[in-house]
Amino acid sequence: MELEVGGRVTVRQGAVVGGGPWTPGQVGEIVATEMIDGPSGPLVSYRVHFGDWFDTPGVVRTYRFLEDHLDALVVVLSERESADLAVVRSALAAVVPDLERELGRPASARADNYGDGVRLAIEGAWQEPFQHSRNDEEAVKQEIADFVQSILGRDGVWPVCRAHDFGLHPDLIDGVAVWRCRYADHSVARVGELDADNHP
Numbered sequence: 001m002e003l004e005v006g007g008r009v010t011v012r013q014g015a016v017v018g019g020g021p022w023t024p025g026q027v028g029e030i031v032a033t034e035m036i037d038g039p040s041g042p043l044v045s046y047r048v049h050f051g052d053w054f055d056t057p058g059v060v061r062t063y064r065f066l067e068d069h070l071d072a073l074v075v076v077l078s079e080r081e082s083a084d085l086a087v088v089r090s091a092l093a094a095v096v097p098d099l100e101r102e103l104g105r106p107a108s109a110r111a112d113n114y115g116d117g118v119r120l121a122i123e124g125a126w127q128e129p130f131q132h133s134r135n136d137e138e139a140v141k142q143e144i145a146d147f148v149q150s151i152l153g154r155d156g157v158w159p160v161c162r163a164h165d166f167g168l169h170p171d172l173i174d175g176v177a178v179w180r181c182r183y184a185d186h187s188v189a190r191v192g193e194l195d196a197d198n199h200p
């Protein structure tokens with residue numbers, strides 16, 4: 001077994017850790033390695049991506065539940081929320097109300113760590129990794145709104161400007177993410193603040 005980025009590791013026994021409980025035989029991929037301060041000195045930490053189990057915020061944990069392994073093996077099941085992830089999660093929370101008003105129900109939407117970046121899952125559609133403007137929450141709102149529009153726009157135009165019966169697009173105006181009507185070049189609402197009039 002290769003203990004390098006790209007290497008596969010297998011759960012040896014069930015253990016309630018991070019996003020667990022884990023299933024014996026479950027396979028993960030090492031996506032990053034780094035040196036960390038262990039209880040008795042420096043250790044190599046392996047960050048392992050177990051597919052959908054990787055989204056739970058957590059801490060550096062666990063030894064010895066992967067087969068064939070060194071006592072010193074430490075798996076970072078998921079990191080503390082990075083500043084980058086915090087910006088994306090905050091922006092996502094701001095955008096989701098537009099999506100939920102359109103769906104008429106709670107939306108499935110989440111952001112989590114992915115390799116050295118962030119990934120986004122909205123209503124079963126993924127951006128992995130999610131390429132975004134770092135540390136500019138309004139710009140990230142615009143980028144997420146664009147993704148939401150690509151999902152909801154599959155079945156037609158969404159959202160619309162009722163004044164001009166024209167499709168809206170997310171834009172960044174004076175540093176603020178807004179839904180923009182290009183027909184008359186005006187902002188209809190901040191991203192996340194559409195109302196029923198903007199449904200097609």
Ligand SMILES: [Zn+2]
Pocket residue numbers: 161162163164165166181182183184186
């Ligand atoms: Zn308009």
